[in-house]
Amino acid sequence: MKKDKVITADQAIALIQDDDVICTTGFVQSCIPEALHAALEKRFVESGGPRGLTLIMCAGAGDSKGLGTGRLHHEGLLKRVIAANFGRMPKVAEAAANNQIQGYNLPQGVISKLYRSCAAGQPGLFSKVGLHTYVDPRLDGGKVNKMTEDDIVSVVELDGEEWLFYKATPIDVAFIRATSADPSGNLSMEKESLTLDCLAQAMAAYNNGGIVIAQVERIVEQGSIMPKDVKIPGIIVDCVVVPEEAELHRMNYGVMYDPALAGEIRVPVDAIPRLPLDERKIIARRASFELPMNGVINLGVGAPDGVASVAAEEKVTPFLTMTTEAGAIGGVLAGGSSFGSSVNADTIIDQNQMFDFYHGGGLDLTCLGMAECDAVGNVNTSRFGGKLNGCGGFIDISQNSRAVVFAGTFTAGGLDIAVEDGELRILQEGKHRKFVKAVNQITFSGKYAASKSQPVIYVTERCVFLLTPEGLELIEVAPGIDIERDILPHMDFDPIINKPVKMNSKIFVDGAMNLMDDLLNLNLAERVSYDPDRNILFLNLEGWSVRKKADVDDLQKVLVEACEKAGKRVNAVVNHDGCRIADDLYDRYAGMIEHMMDHYYSSTTRYTTSAFMRMKMQEALSRRGLPPHIFERKEEAHAALEPEAETEAEEPVA
Missing domain, CATH: 3.40.1080.10 (Glutaconate Coenzyme A-transferase)
Known part of the structure; x- marks a missing residue:
């Protein structure tokens, strides 16, 4: 028995x-x-x-x-x-x-x-x-x-x-x-x-x-x-x-029972409330430009979970698969006391199986918080302010996601901002600095990530930093923000400053950003122009980012269409100033250039003031046996192209 x-x-x-x-x-x-x-x-x-x-x-x-x-x-x-x-x-x-x-x-x-x-x-x-x-x-x-x-x-x-x-x-x-x-x-x-x-x-x-x-x-x-x-x-x-008491078996401390979280029913989720245009939404909006369409993502607590609200507001949620380390896949991630669960989830798997997926590289992007960050890109979320908090799944996720966005306010403790006429103003600075000389504990190693060519950016309400092998580079600044007044005095180290661009102005206007257009590169063709008299194709990538493989494919499609319209091989000049290519995509980008050289270009030159990009581009092109032809100034790029342009190749495109 x-x-x-x-x-x-x-x-x-x-x-x-x-x-x-x-x-x-x-x-x-x-x-x-x-x-x-x-x-x-x-x-x-x-x-x-x-x-x-x-x-x-x-x-x-x-x-x-x-x-x-x-x-x-x-x-x-x-x-x-x-x-x-x-x-x-x-x-x-x-x-x-x-x-x-x-x-x-x-x-x-x-x-x-x-x-x-x-x-x-x-x-x-x-x-x-x-x-x-x-x-x-x-x-x-x-x-x-x-x-x-x-x-x-x-x-x-x-x-x-x-x-x-x-x-x-x-x-x-x-x-x-x-x-x-x-x-x-x-x-x-x-x-x-x-x-x-x-x-x-x-x-x-x-x-x-x-x-x-x-x-x-x-x-x-x-x-x-x-x-x-x-x-x-x-x-x-x-x-x-x-x-003996039902209270001791609540679904969670804030919810007695919700059949939608249990997957027993599906509920409408179109009415997710819009976030006010404060520092949290600004950060979430900027982070949302990194979202990989048709990709798998993970969002942390705090500022990062605002990305889910922005994605819903911009109607891109159906093109993303959100996951939690607790085992939820798909649906709309829950917050508050229900964090870790998902409404209308596609499936729920065991936590250890989800970490198998994460550890094996299944995540396309994660957006996580940061309590402290230092000059080499180390992040601390586990022990700070005299308190032992712990890492949770932060290390598992951040070390193995294909790309990482760290999101948080520039300073903490009393920060007050205002958005007026599309510009950001700091009304009151936070009491505590987040960008410090050395983090109290290394929960994420910037040097290790850089050695693996893992794409990492650090998003705040007023600026964006990029992880490079030499340390943090300031790459974007919010409209209305002065670097000497609003950024450098509130950091314990000097970041690399090359030629930062303005953060997307749409972030600071309270209304739809038409995020889908950017994520699908629908306006990419507007960056291409052709001079038939000189047979030169101009490509302006200033401020554009190659964040995912699809971006390279979209760019190649636009360039092929422009060259086929020209009807012959062209000479191309590319402006990479203020452009960002994810570290792990340089080879794919070089492959696109090789394809264009084989079938559509007579010659090509490019320019950028970023020494890091010039180095990375030279390495990627050299590995494929292609001449780098990447210069610091526009004039140098044009001068290098002129001999080719004068002998305009009349050969039809392949």
Whole structure:
């Protein structure tokens, strides 16, 4: 006979012993087994045990005010915490910062995938995630204080490449959550907004001879859950707990239950409110120009999540696939207490599977926040202002996305701005500088990103910076902003300044930006002109950006059409001043030039005042055996073309 596994929360928690290793589920404020956390806190307060527990968790699971894992702050209850986020349990974070408990802050995706390593009986996980950040043992090794001495991260070289090896910690108790359970412990998740790592956590504890405790909303008849709907099989579940109070099984702390977040219904989303034209919307608008049409993106919290609102307002959402590290794919990303979930999602996958996708390079773009940034492009979001916040999934996402946009205000603490007549004015400067000489902790390594030719920009309300191998370059300035008055005095370092262009004026006008036209390059043909008398084709790319592969393809199409209209091979002059080509697209761009030289150009020259672009273009063209012909000044480019232009090639285009 199958055992009835339904017991009370107190009975389940009584099975936990001193020094056990516990893992728990939950993402920010969603899918938290609150009744289990409450029962564990109750037992410790009343009896003083269990003591010396190790807590392992991925994302923060709490309301930042004492719920969720925040209940486990009592002195003596925990001796060690391995987590991606400490901000959701501030008293536990304070204990770690004060050397009262041991602590490790590891990337969320790494912890998520370590559950699988534990389940499979493997010693740990090899990953490049965390290299050259504070997780790297050559820096801090993920340790949050001096009393944390054991190394659980090491550097390993395989086939000439550096990897990090993360040591797995065997799990004794797993707290998981589902919607329905039959008496045998088979679990389904029909009313959950996310599935997270519950299956991997349960396997990890069970295969270690540990205990799996599942919190559910209801008990259903034996055999009534269809086999394909069972997310966690009863064979690996030891205890099933139904909370005595419904409040302890909320979908998240702000929502009792929303069927749209659970994927049980689809709802209209056209009525998303428009953001006011403040600093947050300005940042989101500028970041939205980086969106890859038909691409896969991830948005962080804070200023970055405004990109979703702008995308909806500009009606480009149908051409994007938004994802969350928690496992939601498609739909409209939810905010507030529902962050991590999605309304009208296409699918929900387990968190560790989503990180497989992210780690493997599946993201076309991510937009993330920044608390601090320094001259070489390092970003800190994990420990600043004297507080231990944690990296969450920031390292996993930022290191592996094809392109990265960091978004945030230029200064923090009291910043006040106004937009008047299409120009930005700083009414009151923020008290705290974000652009500092050296970040307090490296959550993102600018030098490592540059070495990989990863395209990275830093967007603020008043200017935009570009990551280069030499450091941050100021490439755009908002209308109304003076560099000497509004930018340089409020930074702790001098950025590279070459010839910055104005940020798109449409950003600062309260109305539709017609973003689709820019993302689809519908006006690109207006940048091409042809002088039939001299047989010269002029291409003005000033202020234009090659952000994605489709941009190169669109440009080639426009150039081919212009050349075919001319009816013969042409001599081309290209203005690259103020143009930006993503670091990983120079070769593709050079391939386009090679195609034009083979079939449509007699000769071509180009010019830009950017020494960095000249160098990158020369390298890319030389690799293809093409003469660089890239100059600093327009006059030099024209002079180099004149001999070719005088002998106008009459050969028809191929």
